[in-house]
Amino acid sequence: MSDLADRAKRVLSPVLGHYTWLPLERGEGSWLITKDGRRVLDLTCGIAVTPVGHSHPAVVKAVQEQAAKIMHMNVGVATTEPAVVLGEFLGEVLPGGLDTFVFQNSGAEAIEGALKLARQATGRESVIAFRGSFHGRTVGALSVTSSKSTYRRGYGSLMPDVHFAPYPYPLACRIAPPHDEDACTTHALDELDAMLEHEVPADDVAAVLIEPVLGEGGYVPAPPRFLAELRALCDRIGALLIIDEIQTAFGRAGAWTVAERQGVRPDIMTLAKALGGGLPLGAVAAPRELHAKWQTGTHGSTFGGNPVSCVAGLATLRVIKEERLIERAETVGRVVEEELAPLRRDDRVRQIRRMGAMIAVEFADKGASKAAIAGALERDVLLITCGAHDQVVRFIPPLNIAEEDLRRGVRAFVEAAKAVQQPATA
Numbered sequence: 001m002s003d004l005a006d007r008a009k010r011v012l013s014p015v016l017g018h019y020t021w022l023p024l025e026r027g028e029g030s031w032l033i034t035k036d037g038r039r040v041l042d043l044t045c046g047i048a049v050t051p052v053g054h055s056h057p058a059v060v061k062a063v064q065e066q067a068a069k070i071m072h073m074n075v076g077v078a079t080t081e082p083a084v085v086l087g088e089f090l091g092e093v094l095p096g097g098l099d100t101f102v103f104q105n106s107g108a109e110a111i112e113g114a115l116k117l118a119r120q121a122t123g124r125e126s127v128i129a130f131r132g133s134f135h136g137r138t139v140g141a142l143s144v145t146s147s148k149s150t151y152r153r154g155y156g157s158l159m160p161d162v163h164f165a166p167y168p169y170p171l172a173c174r175i176a177p178p179h180d181e182d183a184c185t186t187h188a189l190d191e192l193d194a195m196l197e198h199e200v201p202a203d204d205v206a207a208v209l210i211e212p213v214l215g216e217g218g219y220v221p222a223p224p225r226f227l228a229e230l231r232a233l234c235d236r237i238g239a240l241l242i243i244d245e246i247q248t249a250f251g252r253a254g255a256w257t258v259a260e261r262q263g264v265r266p267d268i269m270t271l272a273k274a275l276g277g278g279l280p281l282g283a284v285a286a287p288r289e290l291h292a293k294w295q296t297g298t299h300g301s302t303f304g305g306n307p308v309s310c311v312a313g314l315a316t317l318r319v320i321k322e323e324r325l326i327e328r329a330e331t332v333g334r335v336v337e338e339e340l341a342p343l344r345r346d347d348r349v350r351q352i353r354r355m356g357a358m359i360a361v362e363f364a365d366k367g368a369s370k371a372a373i374a375g376a377l378e379r380d381v382l383l384i385t386c387g388a389h390d391q392v393v394r395f396i397p398p399l400n401i402a403e404e405d406l407r408r409g410v411r412a413f414v415e416a417a418k419a420v421q422q423p424a425t426a
């Protein structure tokens with residue numbers, strides 16, 4: 001154990017879970033360099049935060065220049081340019097008239113803001129969320145989270161009037177086999193109807209909140225039919241559709257947003273992670289007319305829209321646009337899929353799935369997934385898991401990763417996964 005890890009264990013709370021204790025000196029594009037000079041390929045992007053790699057020169061330059069100008073001004077006290085320019089940029093790349101923003105510091109805060117906006121604008125209270133979703137750790141965001149029951153342990157009552165419907169996740173579907181996507185989607189929609197019939201009056205529903213690809217819950221894309229039905233439902237009952245694109249936006253899923261890719265119009269979109277290009281930043285995006293219903297002074301934040309975070313985000317989004325990294329996400333995803341092919345014949349691999357450069361290998365149990373990522377790390381490749389039982393290994397490579405590095409990294413993982421699966425015969 002390194003000295004840094006020992007010191008970290010003394011000062012950082014044991015409440016924080018850790019995939020590894022790698023003691024980092026710096027990041028360089030797709031690579032992490034440890035204190036003792038080891039180079040580790042980062043296929044996590046720090047959980048989907050650094051799509052253009054670590055410390056990209058354009059992002060570093062923007063941060064340095066802004067830091068030398070002004071690092072903080074509360075948005076309510078005076079106006080700085082970066083949040084405005086970022087808002088203008090987002091208005092151009094986001095779908096469906098999402099042109100007005102409240103900037104926040106994190107994904108959970110963006111979710112809090114979205115829930116408050118939905119409740120105030122509709123004058124209704126109920127929120128429908130989906131089983132397996134992850135929306136954050138603050139009390140409101142945790143109330144709509146159900147990817148793992150452990151996240152709620154010991155916290156007692158959370159925000160009331162939240163109701164969970166099944167997410168169309170065929171491998172986790174509780175109906176009798178065959179669990180194909182279509183049957184699973186129909187089942188999820190039927191359950192939603194039953195919820196409205198028996199538990200939640202339709203005209204009490206303020207919002208339906210969904211991740212268009214389950215993130216922490218297992219990297220599971222929602223079928224376009226499901227998203228279209230949610231849009232139609234919201235229109236029918238007068239509820240707002242909140243699409244949480246905190247983990248999926250800005251090229252990761254092969255489009256600026258999954259909403260655009262799947263042709264579904266959100267009323268509210270939540271953004272964070274890649275939005276800040278490595279610095280803390282979140283946003284509640286909605287059309288101007290909806291934001292106009294949010295009473296002035298009823299929401300706010302000291303740091304939200306921090307100018308240094310905004311320039312880091314803006315520089316990142318410009319690199320994505322100029323270097324055509326959205327198109328590249330598809331190539332990156334295909335390369336990972338190609339290299340994973342040997343695992344398709346493996347009994348302990350239940351499914352390999354992807355959207356853009358969000359790739360998942362679902363194992364039959366968490367023993368196999370955990371052992372595979374441990375083996376990958378021994379081979380200097382960093383990967384993390386997701387899913388209710390950590391049974392899924394997720395690949396979140398930088399969108400500008402060199403193809404050679406990516407191929408080598410995925411091969412190392414495949415080798416590690418195979419080594420785990422044949423321990424007795426090896």
Ligand SMILES: Cc1ncc(COP(=O)(O)O)c(C=O)c1O
Pocket residue numbers: 047106107108109111134135136137211215216244245246247272273
């Ligand atoms: C889809 C989604 N929503 C919300 C969050 C919460 O974001 P944060 O950790 O920045 O609060 C996450 C974090 O993983 C996420 O993946």
